[in-house]
Amino acid sequence: MDTTQLLKGVLDVAVLAVIRDEDGYGYDIVRRLRTAGIEEIGDASVYGTLRRLYSAGMLSSYVVPSDGGPHRKYYGINDQGRAMLTDHRKSWEQFAGIMSGLLNEKRTARVVKIGEKA
Amino acid sequence: MTTTLDYEQVTAFAKAVRRELTDLGPDVLDDLTDGLEADLADKLADGEPLGDAAAYAAELRAAAGVDVSGRRSHDLDAAVKKAFHDLRDEFRGFVGRHPWASATLSFLETLRPVWWVLRGWVVFGIFNWRRQWSGVPDDVMQWLLLAALVVLSVQWGRGRWLPWRWSRAAVIIVSIVAVVMTGPVAYYSQLQLQENDDYYYEPASGLVLDGNQVTNVFAYGADGKPISDVQLFDQDGNPLALAGQDQEYIEQYLQNGDYSYLVPNENVAGRKGWNVFPLQASPEAPGWDAGNGPYFDDVRPPLASVQPLVGYEAPQPSPTEPSSTENDGE
Numbered sequence: 001m002d003t004t005q006l007l008k009g010v011l012d013v014a015v016l017a018v019i020r021d022e023d024g025y026g027y028d029i030v031r032r033l034r035t036a037g038i039e040e041i042g043d044a045s046v047y048g049t050l051r052r053l054y055s056a057g058m059l060s061s062y063v064v065p066s067d068g069g070p071h072r073k074y075y076g077i078n079d080q081g082r083a084m085l086t087d088h089r090k091s092w093e094q095f096a097g098i099m100s101g102l103l104n105e106k107r108t109a110r111v112v113k114i115g116e117k118a
Numbered sequence: 119m120t121t122t123l124d125y126e127q128v129t130a131f132a133k134a135v136r137r138e139l140t141d142l143g144p145d146v147l148d149d150l151t152d153g154l155e156a157d158l159a160d161k162l163a164d165g166e167p168l169g170d171a172a173a174y175a176a177e178l179r180a181a182a183g184v185d186v187s188g189r190r191s192h193d194l195d196a197a198v199k200k201a202f203h204d205l206r207d208e209f210r211g212f213v214g215r216h217p218w219a220s221a222t223l224s225f226l227e228t229l230r231p232v233w234w235v236l237r238g239w240v241v242f243g244i245f246n247w248r249r250q251w252s253g254v255p256d257d258v259m260q261w262l263l264l265a266a267l268v269v270l271s272v273q274w275g276r277g278r279w280l281p282w283r284w285s286r287a288a289v290i291i292v293s294i295v296a297v298v299m300t301g302p303v304a305y306y307s308q309l310q311l312q313e314n315d316d317y318y319y320e321p322a323s324g325l326v327l328d329g330n331q332v333t334n335v336f337a338y339g340a341d342g343k344p345i346s347d348v349q350l351f352d353q354d355g356n357p358l359a360l361a362g363q364d365q366e367y368i369e370q371y372l373q374n375g376d377y378s379y380l381v382p383n384e385n386v387a388g389r390k391g392w393n394v395f396p397l398q399a400s401p402e403a404p405g406w407d408a409g410n411g412p413y414f415d416d417v418r419p420p421l422a423s424v425q426p427l428v429g430y431e432a433p434q435p436s437p438t439e440p441s442s443t444e445n446d447g448e
Binding site: 011025026027028030031042043044045046047048049051052054055063066069070071072073 | 125128149150152153154155156157158159160161164174175177178179180181182183184195
């Protein structure tokens with residue numbers, strides 16, 4: 001299955017997650033995502049996402065000059081971004097649990113509604 | 119390590135991407151593509167092709183949520199910018215269609231430096247709020263401040279001295295404030311200039327002869343002798359008053375450096391006798407503390423007598439009135 005559609009909904013969280021521990025610049029963040037296994041992602045999508053998260057106040061940003069080349073724009077997560085990441089992680093775990101239950105062939109009869117504690 | 123060839127390819131690609139996104143306005147464009155060259159260079163170095171700039175720009179736009187088609191642009195900021203750009207495009211279209219509009223615009227553009235100077239001056243007036251927004255500097259520091267603000271405003275107008283990304287926004291805000299405040303600053307400046315004039319020049323009231331205030335009038339009869347209690351009126355029958363009805367006295371400076379206060383004649387019914395001459399002096403200004411009253415002097419005619427009129431004949435002394443001169447010798 002093409003995971004591109006799936007990815008659209010969670011790219012924000014994925015981007016926040018890869019810079020949770022260390023600031024990064026655009027292509028560096030693309031590399032981290034790919035290393036983590038998200039290989040289909042286009043770099044422009046990542047840069048656009050970074051800009052949107054920045055506008056929403058989740059990230060801080062600064063420019064670092066580079067020797068003999070163009071400057072790099074670094075992004076770092078801030079408190080608001082961390083809070084959002086924590087929120088998303090919780091709802092993701094819940095949602096993933098539900099989806100796993102649904103998709104598992106040996107699924108139990110009990111269907112857990114979204115938002116309900118398992 | 120990027121080669122020169124890579125770098126040229128990268129800059130050309132980044133330029134093409136930016137061109138695709140110019141409709142977003144300079145701020146969003148900067149946000150979205152700042153550092154793009156470095157990222158593209160890394161991408162090339164990783165052996166990935168750059169691909170199609172238009173598709174790349176579309177992906178960037180969609181992911182950033184700044185799609186001008188409005189599908190994802192929920193934020194107010196983008197909406198306001200879009201409205202502004204629409205308005206600007208409409209205005210440009212209008213100017214393009216009407217030659218007189220473009221002629222007017224080009225005339226006004228010539229006057230832009232005047233606006234830059236005016237803007238600096240108005241901002242000075244705003245800083246001068248202690249003096250009620252007056253744009254009239256009155257000491258060296260204020261002149262220096264005015265000069266600095268005018269230079270700053272002109273430099274802004276020339277696109278210089280705008281170090282930060284938000285500098286242009288600041289210039290726009292300052293300009294709007296300056297437009298609004300031009301009226302008040304001009305008004306209060308004019309008011310202050312008027313006050314300065316009032317300070318230097320006594321207002322002319324009463325009677326003025328060759329620019330000097332007339333403080334008293336002395337009448338002489340045909341015989342050349344001073345006469346008192348003369349009531350004078352003008353051609354319309356108005357009292358030839360030296361001061362207004364609300365005025366209590368006229369301050370008169372004497373040649374010896376002292377001064378006295380001239381008061382109206384009290385024997386005129388219903389009004390102050392400012393037209394009965396010569397006016398008499400009061401020992402002190404009415405209403406003032408008499409403790410250390412000012413100098414008092416009798417009002418003496420400037421000339422004891424003047425030439426009798428030509429052809430004047432002194433009346434014959436009446437035989438019933440003995441001549442006073444006869445007794446002088448006693």
